[in-house]
Every structure is written in structure tokens, then in C-alpha cells.
Amino acid sequence: MPSAQRSLIRPRIHHRDIKERLVEAFLFICATSAVAVTTAIVVVLVYESAGFFERVSIVDFLTDTMWTPLFAEARYGILPLLCGTLLAAGVALLVAVPLGLMVALYLSEFAPVKVRESVKPFLELLEGVPTVVYGYFALLFVTPLLQNVIPDLPGFNVLSPGIVIGIMIVPYVGSVSEDAMRAVPNALREASYACGATRLQTTLRVVMPAAASGIAAAFVLGIARATGETMVVAIAAGQQPNLTLDPTEPAATITAYIVQVALGDLPHGSIGYQSIFAAGLVLLLITLLFNILAHLLRMRFREAY
Amino acid sequence: MSAVVTAVPFATQSVSADPKVKSRIRGLNFYYGNLQALKNIDMVVYEHAVTALIGPSGCGKSTLLRCFNRMHDLTPHTRYEGEIRLYPDDVNIVSSDIDPIEVRMRISMVFQKPNPFPKSIYENVAYGLRVRGVKARSELDGRVEAALRGAALWEEVKDRLEEPGTALSGGQQQRLCIARALATDPEIVLFDEPTSALDPIATASIEDLIISMAGSVTILIVTHNMQQAARVSSYTAFMYLGELVEYGPTTELFTRPRHQRTSDYLTGRFG
Amino acid sequence: MASISPSIAVEAAVPGVAEIRANVVRRRRWDIVFAVVGFLATSVGVVTLLALFVDLVMDGYHRLTPDFFLSFPSRRAAEAGILSAWVGTCLVMMVTAAIGVPLAVSAGIYLEEYAPRNWVTTLIEINVSNLAAVPSIVYGLLALGLFVYALGFGQSILSAGLTLALMIMPVVVVATREAVRAVPHTIREAAYAVGATRWQATRDHVLPYSIPGIATGVIIGLARAIGETAPLITIGALTFIAYLPDPPISTKPPFVSFDWLWSGFTVLPIQMFNWVSRPGTAFHANAAAAGIVIVVLTLAMNGFAIYLRYRLRKRITW
Ligand SMILES: Nc1ncnc2c1ncn2[C@@H]1O[C@H](COP(=O)(O)OP(=O)(O)O)[C@@H](O)[C@H]1O
Ligand SMILES: [Mg+2]
Numbered sequence: 088m089p090s091a092q093r094s095l096i097r098p099r100i101h102h103r104d105i106k107e108r109l110v111e112a113f114l115f116i117c118a119t120s121a122v123a124v125t126t127a128i129v130v131v132l133v134y135e136s137a138g139f140f141e142r143v144s145i146v147d148f149l150t151d152t153m154w155t156p157l158f159a160e161a162r163y164g165i166l167p168l169l170c171g172t173l174l175a176a177g178v179a180l181l182v183a184v185p186l187g188l189m190v191a192l193y194l195s196e197f198a199p200v201k202v203r204e205s206v207k208p209f210l211e212l213l214e215g216v217p218t219v220v221y222g223y224f225a226l227l228f229v230t231p232l233l234q235n236v237i238p239d240l241p242g243f244n245v246l247s248p249g250i251v252i253g254i255m256i257v258p259y260v261g262s263v264s265e266d267a268m269r270a271v272p273n274a275l276r277e278a279s280y281a282c283g284a285t286r287l288q289t290t291l292r293v294v295m296p297a298a299a300s301g302i303a304a305a306f307v308l309g310i311a312r313a314t315g316e317t318m319v320v321a322i323a324a325g326q327q328p329n330l331t332l333d334p335t336e337p338a339a340t341i342t343a344y345i346v347q348v349a350l351g352d353l354p355h356g357s358i359g360y361q362s363i364f365a366a367g368l369v370l371l372l373i374t375l376l377f378n379i380l381a382h383l384l385r386m387r388f389r390e391a392y
Numbered sequence: 393m394s395a396v397v398t399a400v401p402f403a404t405q406s407v408s409a410d411p412k413v414k415s416r417i418r419g420l421n422f423y424y425g426n427l428q429a430l431k432n433i434d435m436v437v438y439e440h441a442v443t444a445l446i447g448p449s450g451c452g453k454s455t456l457l458r459c460f461n462r463m464h465d466l467t468p469h470t471r472y473e474g475e476i477r478l479y480p481d482d483v484n485i486v487s488s489d490i491d492p493i494e495v496r497m498r499i500s501m502v503f504q505k506p507n508p509f510p511k512s513i514y515e516n517v518a519y520g521l522r523v524r525g526v527k528a529r530s531e532l533d534g535r536v537e538a539a540l541r542g543a544a545l546w547e548e549v550k551d552r553l554e555e556p557g558t559a560l561s562g563g564q565q566q567r568l569c570i571a572r573a574l575a576t577d578p579e580i581v582l583f584d585e586p587t588s589a590l591d592p593i594a595t596a597s598i599e600d601l602i603i604s605m606a607g608s609v610t611i612l613i614v615t616h617n618m619q620q621a622a623r624v625s626s627y628t629a630f631m632y633l634g635e636l637v638e639y640g641p642t643t644e645l646f647t648r649p650r651h652q653r654t655s656d657y658l659t660g661r662f663g
Numbered sequence: 664m665a666s667i668s669p670s671i672a673v674e675a676a677v678p679g680v681a682e683i684r685a686n687v688v689r690r691r692r693w694d695i696v697f698a699v700v701g702f703l704a705t706s707v708g709v710v711t712l713l714a715l716f717v718d719l720v721m722d723g724y725h726r727l728t729p730d731f732f733l734s735f736p737s738r739r740a741a742e743a744g745i746l747s748a749w750v751g752t753c754l755v756m757m758v759t760a761a762i763g764v765p766l767a768v769s770a771g772i773y774l775e776e777y778a779p780r781n782w783v784t785t786l787i788e789i790n791v792s793n794l795a796a797v798p799s800i801v802y803g804l805l806a807l808g809l810f811v812y813a814l815g816f817g818q819s820i821l822s823a824g825l826t827l828a829l830m831i832m833p834v835v836v837v838a839t840r841e842a843v844r845a846v847p848h849t850i851r852e853a854a855y856a857v858g859a860t861r862w863q864a865t866r867d868h869v870l871p872y873s874i875p876g877i878a879t880g881v882i883i884g885l886a887r888a889i890g891e892t893a894p895l896i897t898i899g900a901l902t903f904i905a906y907l908p909d910p911p912i913s914t915k916p917p918f919v920s921f922d923w924l925w926s927g928f929t930v931l932p933i934q935m936f937n938w939v940s941r942p943g944t945a946f947h948a949n950a951a952a953a954g955i956v957i958v959v960l961t962l963a964m965n966g967f968a969i970y971l972r973y974r975l976r977k978r979i980t981w
């Protein structure tokens with residue numbers, strides 16, 4: 088009898104085994120698609136940029152101060168776009184650093200549980216608003232508002248989208264830094280309070296320094312986001328490459344340029360078409376750089392706790 | 393009842409003939425939400441003596457200790473009833489009229505696990521002074537040195553005051569925390585199982601330190617180690633399930649406990 | 664209970680105490696100041712959200728008529744509508760959901776339930792977190808080079824859906840992993856104990872328990888995809904589309920058709936972008952009206968996801 092039973096079970100086990108392997112193989116392939124996508128991004132950007140750099144020298148690309156790909160005498164200097172990108176990100180950061188820090192400090196150390204629990208969903212919703220809507224808001228609400236203060240502010244400028252991007256990344260920067268502050272062991276807070284410190288002193292002298300590298304990582308990730316932000320600047324900053332550090336002027340960012348070209352009708356394979364991949368590659372490298380920096384900062388933070 | 397604890401070596405902690413009362417607990421109840429963790433505690437704490445709180449785990453020792461510096465105010469839904477009067481000015485430090493920060497400026501604390509700040513040794517000790525607004529370098533220098541000497545750490549660290557406090561060994565870290573607690577000239581220092589995270593040698597040095605401090609400051613220490621209580625304290629309180637079962641001079645409590653529970657605990661029948 | 668008769672020596676008030684009190688009052692003040700300032704800073708977000716919404720409603724509510732939903736874009740602002748845009752959004756989202764969700768959920772399950780601790784797994788994990796940080800417009804460039812030209816899908820709904828599917832993948836992977844991780848080991852052990860295979864245990868026990876968590880991630884991912892504009896502009900979504908793609912279902916055999924996958928398209932955010940970037944103000948009301956539709960849609964989805972997660976956390980599991 089036992090042998091008969093076994094023969095009944097065996098084939099099923101065998102069948103199950105094959106199915107198990109197939110499922111696992113399928114799941115594995117899905118997971119490796121992440122690697123495939125990354126590879127594809129790099130390949131596409133590098134391949135198309137290579138075509139671009141066959142026609143434009145890298146030195147010109149990095150040092151020329153004009154970006155006029157659509158002119159008869161086209162010039163491809165990335166500096167104006169880079170400058171516009173960093174200027175917008177800089178303005179955003181000026182807004183997001185103080186606000187994000189305050190939000191994180193308040194929510195992590197000051198807010199009663201009830202306030203925290205009811206405010207955080209709103210902040211998450213703020214993160215969920217599509218960027219094109221923020222672009223509308225920057226162009227048609229914030230800019231007119233700013234024009235009351237700065238009368239000769241042009242309709243397109245970097246200031247207004249910069250501010251809006253700043254507010255837009257506050258929830259993100261705030262919640263990442265809040266996580267860092269919450270990871271500070273309670274024993275340190277208790278030690279501080281036991282020394283007679285107030286809440287603010289504990290927050291500023293103990294919690295914030297202890298979480299400093301985590302907070303810094305949050306801000307670096309915030310810059311990375313601001314740098315890659317597209318629609319707000321494409322709508323509200325104007326799309327003229329402009330090598331300036333004055334945020335009240337219009338300017339184009341790398342992302343806005345890509346949008347501008349994509350909206351036009353550049354033939355596949357033309358230098359204009361290739362130029363957006365070169366610009367995209369620069370953007371990717373910048374975000375990669377910021378993300379590596381954030382990663383290192385976070386490692387330092389994790390090491391400490 | 394015969395002497396129940398024979399193996400315990402008593403320190404030479406004498407009970408002075410006419411001790412001054414530093415603090416008096418009267419009818420103290422304490423609640424975590426609906427859970428009553430302390431039940432009608434009555435007790436006195438004598439000035440410049442070491443008083444130990446012992447009892448099985450979860451009986452409320454830490455809870456009672458933390459009432460003394462209002463640490464519970466940091467936890468939501470906690471409530472004090474009754475009083476802990478602090479002398480000589482006779483204020484009820486658990487009253488809601490008294491700012492917990494004021495209480496913590498007078499009564500400092502050393503925790504179970506050493507918890508130095510990720511700052512330099514110097515800044516760790518100076519922290520309590522800095523938050524009070526002391527800025528003058530000369531005053532800070534002097535008081536940091538005095539506190540480190542008081543914590544028997546000065547000789548070991550005087551040449552590396554700028555190194556991080558977290559780089560010290562466990563025993564040194566705990567002495568650093570003691571120095572931090574001493575730097576502000578507290579009236580009472582609270583210790584919550586200060587040696588439970590330390591090795592025996594470090595433990596011995598902390599115990600010596602506590603005994604030597606007792607001449608100048610009032611000390612309340614929680615310990616679940618009866619030998620430690622016997623070694624360092626002049627008075628011992630035995631707690632059980634949130635109640636104070638028995639309180640008296642350490643030698644008396646250990647040799648002639650008046651309650652069955654106390655002697656059961658001391659002989660290791662539970663806890 | 665027991666106590667020792669004490670002799671209290673009450674002295675006159677301790678000289679230090681008055682000083683201590685003054686010191687506390689002085690320092691306490693800053694606590695209050697910061698609590699107020701911190702609260703205000705935190706409300707900036709909420710206020711912005713309100714201002715943004717009120718601004719949209721003020722500018723655009725009068726355009727929200729049935730005609731607006733049923734008309735094609737037009738050169739005359741008052742006659743233009745979002746018919747092709749919302750239909751396009753629906754179709755693109757179908758592709759995104761059909762491709763992106765199974766892909767990402769499978770990847771998440773693999774990483775959490777199957778993956779051995781080796782360098783391949785580490786590589787995959789690094790790639791997932793990197794992809795989360797890649798700006799959305801770079802996905803557009805990828806799609807332009809890969810889907811539109813290399814694979815020859817053209818500027819179609821298929822290309823758009825695939826692009827957004829890849830873009831939301833990291834979000835859904837992370838949510839899936841968290842949800843799966845939260846299922847306690849005892850559940851798996853119980854399944855194995857009665858002879859279930861790994862996949863059976865996963866399919867019948869782990870997945871059902873983690874569905875709310877996965878759903879949260881999927882909804883947030885799709886909401887993000889609905890609002891996403893830049894990558895679709897990059898692949899060349901047209902903004903003036905006065906026709907609808909072929910319907911997916913027909914009355915004649917074979918009843919289903921996939922021709923729509925190859926159709927040109929526009930979507931709501933692109934339509935809004937198009938209107939907001941027209942010079943002059945005539946089209947701005949249309950942009951605002953489209954904005955209301957987008958915001959209501961995405962906020963409702965995000966709100967639902969947040970609510971789902973809130974309920975998940977509140978239910979003290981296991
Ligand atoms: N933060 C808290 N919230 C709720 N209950 C607590 C809290 N801290 C302690 N308790 C409870 O109060 C009782 C006394 O705890 P504790 O004072 O820490 O005991 P001990 O220090 O004597 O071991 C225990 O039953 C414990 O579970
Ligand atoms: Mg305890």
C-alpha cells in the first residue's frame with residue numbers, strides 16, 4: 088500500500104515543482120525589469136547624446152554661454168540651461184529649507200499627536216497635486232501676487248516657479264527630515280529634559296544636531312527633486328535660455344528646454360532632437376550626484392544610530 | 393523573624409542620629425492613562441543620604457523616581473495625585489502649578505543606559521549650564537572640571553575634553569552622565585538602575601562614586617540588585633505592585649523585615 | 664506605609680528658587696514662540712492647497728458644464744472641451760495599470776518573498792531606489808528613444824501607457840514590499856505546515872492579507888500617473904486632437920479591438936498645459952476648469968489611499 092500511495096503523490100509533486108519554478112522565474116524577470124529600465128535609460132541617453140557630441144564638441148557644450156539650438160547659427164552651451172535649473176532649484180531651496188525644517192521640527196517635537204495626525208494627510212495631499220496645476224498656480228496666482236511687491240517683475244520669471252516648487256517639496260523634505268529626527272533615540276531627549284532644558288532647547292541643541300546628517304540628506308533629495316521638476320518652470324519661467332543669477336528674470340531650465348523642443352516638430356535624428364538627450368543626460372547626472380550625496384549622508388546618520 | 397539576608401555585605405552607611413528631611417511624599421498616586429502605577433505612597437527622603445528603591449520588576453520603582461523630576465510630563469495622558477514636598481522651601485513638586493523645568497533644574501537624573509549626547513565631553517557636562525544661559529567660559533570651565541572631578545572622571549579625560557562623549561567606555565560614559573547631572577549643583581540626584589548596563593568593575597566604581605557623593609547631595613537610587621541597595625544606601629524602600637510595602641534604614645529592612653512580602657523578596661522567593 | 668519619624672528643618676525660602684523661576688519663565692517664552700511659528704509654517708502647506716484650489720475654482724468653475732466634458736478642443740475658447748483629453752487619460756491609464764501593476768507587484772513579491780540574499784538582489788534593489796529618484800522627464804526621453812522610435816510604437820497610447828507604467832513602478836514595488844513584509848511569519852508557516860508550496864502560500868495567504876497595502880501604493884502610483892505631463896509631452900503627445908481613438912469594444916465580431924493602442928492621443932494635464940500656455944487669457948478659464956477636474960481626480964485618489972492606509976494602521980493587526 089505505501090508504494091501505491093507514493094505513486095499517487097509523486098506526479099503531483101513533480102507537477103507542482105515545475106509550476107513553482109515557472110512562477111519564480113516570472114517573478115524574477117519582473118524584478119529584473121528594474122535593472123533593464125535603468126540600463127535602457129542610460130543606453131538611450133548615451134546613444135543619442137553620442138550622436139549629438141559628434142557634431143558639437145564637449146568643450147563647447149560645457150563652456151559656451153549661449154544655448155540657441157533653434158537659431159540659424161545654432162550654439163549649444165549648456166551653461167544657461169544649467170544656470171536656470173540651479174537658479175530655480177536655489178530659489179526653491181530658500182523656501183523649502185526654512186519651511187521644511189520648521190515643519191519637521193514642529194511635527195516631530197512640538198505638535199500634539201492630534202495636530203500631527205491631522206496635518207500630515209494634508210501635507211501628503213499637497214504632494215499629490217499634479218505639477219501642471221502648480222504651474223498654473225505659479226503663472227496666474229503667484230506671479231501676479233509678486234508683481235504687487237515687485238512692480239516690474241515680468242510675467243515669466245524664475246522667482247515665482249522657484250517659490251512654488253519650494254512649497255511643493257516642503258512635504259517631502261519635511262517628512263524625510265522628520266523621519267530622521269524621530270530616529271534620534273528618546274534617551275537623548277530624556278537626558279536633555281532631565282538637565283532642565285526646555286522643549287525648544289532640546290529640539291535645537293540635541294535633536295537637530297543629532298539628526299543633522301539625516302536632515303541634510305533630506306534637503307539634498309529636495310534639491311534633486313527641484314532640479315528635475317519640469318512643468319512648473321516650463322509654464323511659469325518662460326522658455327528663453329538666459330545666463331543670469333537674477334531670479335526676477337525669465338529663464339529656461341534643462342527640463343523646460345526638453346519640453347519646448349518636444350512640443351515643436353524636430354525630425355528624428357536631427358541635432359535638435361539629439362540635443363534634448365544630451366540635456367537629459369546632464370540632468371540625470373546631476374540628480375544622480377545629489378542622490379549619491381544624500382545616500383552618503385544617510386549612511387553617516389544610520390551609523391550613528 | 394530571623395535575619396533573612398546573611399550574605400549581604402553592608403557598607404558603612406550609617407544613619408545619622410537626627411537626619412534632615414529633604415523631601416516628603418504624601419498620598420502620592422500616579423496614573424498612566426487608566427493604569428494606576430503608584431498607590432498612595434507615603435515616604436520621606438533624607439538629606440545627604442542614599443535612599444534605595446527596590447522591588448520586583450514592574451512594581452513602580454522607576455515610575456516613582458520619575459515623579460521626582462516630572463519626567464512623566466513628557467508622556468501624554470499621565471496624571472499625578474497627592475504631593476511630593478521638597479524642602480527647605482516646602483513646595484509640592486508634582487503640583488501642576490510648578491513648572492517641570494523648574495523641578496528638573498533642582499533635581500537631576502542619571503539613567504539606566506548611559507546616554508551621553510553626541511557632543512564633546514566638555515559640552516556634555518556643560519549642557520545643563522548652557523541651557524540655563526551660562527555663557528562665561530571661565531565659569532563653565534571651572535564647573536565642568538568640578539563636576540568631572542566629582543564624578544571621578546577628571547583624571548581620565550582632562551586631556552581630551554574635546555573628544556566625543558560617545559567614544560568613552562560604558563563605565564566612563566555613565567560617569568560622564570553623572571558629571572552632567574552634578575554640574576548644575578542639584579539638590580537631589582536620581583539614579584535609575586545606573587549600573588544595570590555595565591560590567592562588574594565599572595559597577596563597582598559607580599557604586600563607590602555614589603557613596604562618596606552622598607555627603608554633599610541627596611540621592612535616590614532605583615535598583616533591582618539587593619546587594620547594591622545594601623552596599624550603597626542608608627535607607628531602603630521596598631515596593632510591590634505600585635505600593636510602598638516597607639521603608640526604613642537599610643540595615644533594619646534587610647535584617648529584620650517587618651512584612652512577609654519583604655522577606656520573601658529578600659530571600660529570593662519571588663521577583 | 665512604614666516611615667521613620669522625621670524632623671523637618673524648614674528654612675526660609677531658598678534664595679536660588681526665585682532666580683530659577685525667572686530663568687524658567689524667560690526660556691519658556693521661546694517654546695511658545697516656536698510652537699506658534701512652527702504651526703504657522705506647517706499651515707503654509709495647507710493654506711497653499713486651499714489657495715490653489717480656490718484659485719482654480721474661481722477661474723474655472725463657470726466652464727464646468729456638461730458641454731465641456733463632451734466637446735473636443737476648439738480654436739474658440741468658449742466651445743473647447745476636454746472630451747478627447749479625458750478619454751485619452753482613461754485609455755492611457757488602462758495600459759499603465761494593465762502593464763505597470765502586475766509588473767511592479769510581481770517584482771515586489773519576488774524581492775520580499777523569493778529573493779535570495781545575493782548580489783543580484785542587491786543590484787535589483789539599488790536599481791529600484793534609483794529609478795524612484797529619476798526625474799519623470801527622463802522617462803519621457805527613454806520612451807521617446809525606445810518606444811516611439813526603436814520599437815516603432817510611435818506617438819501612441821501604447822507608448823504613453825508603457826512610459827507611465829515604468830514611472831510608477833518604484834512606488835508600487837515599495838508599497839508591495841511593505842505590505843508583504845507586514846504579514847507575520849506565522850501565516851506563512853501555517854500554510855507551509857499543511858503542505859502548501861511557496862507560491863501557494865503566497866497566493867492564498869500572503870497576497871490576500873497584503874492587498875490593502877498594495878492597493879494604497881497602486882492608487883498613489885496611478886494618481887501620480889494621471890497628473891504626469893512632462894514625459895508624455897516628451898514622447899510627443901499631440902495637444903490638438905479632435906477625434907477619439909477607435910473604441911476598444913464593438914458590436915461586430917470579434918467585439919474587442921486593440922487599434923486604439925496605436926492611436927494618437929492627448930491627456931488631461933497636457934490639455935491643461937496647452938491652454939495655460941496660450942497667450943491671452945481666453946483659454947485660462949478652460950485651463951482652470953481642466954485643473955479642477957485633474958485636482959479633484961488625483962486628490963480623491965490620494966485621499967482614498969491615505970484613508971486606506973490610516974485604516975490599515977489603526978486596525979491593530981494580528
Ligand atoms: N509609559 C508607560 N505607559 C503605560 N504604562 C507604563 C508606562 N511605563 C510603565 N508602565 C507600567 O507601570 C508599571 C510600573 O512600571 P515601572 O515603574 O517601570 O516599574 P519598575 O521600574 O519597578 O520595573 C508597570 O506595570 C508598567 O507596565
Ligand atoms: Mg524600571
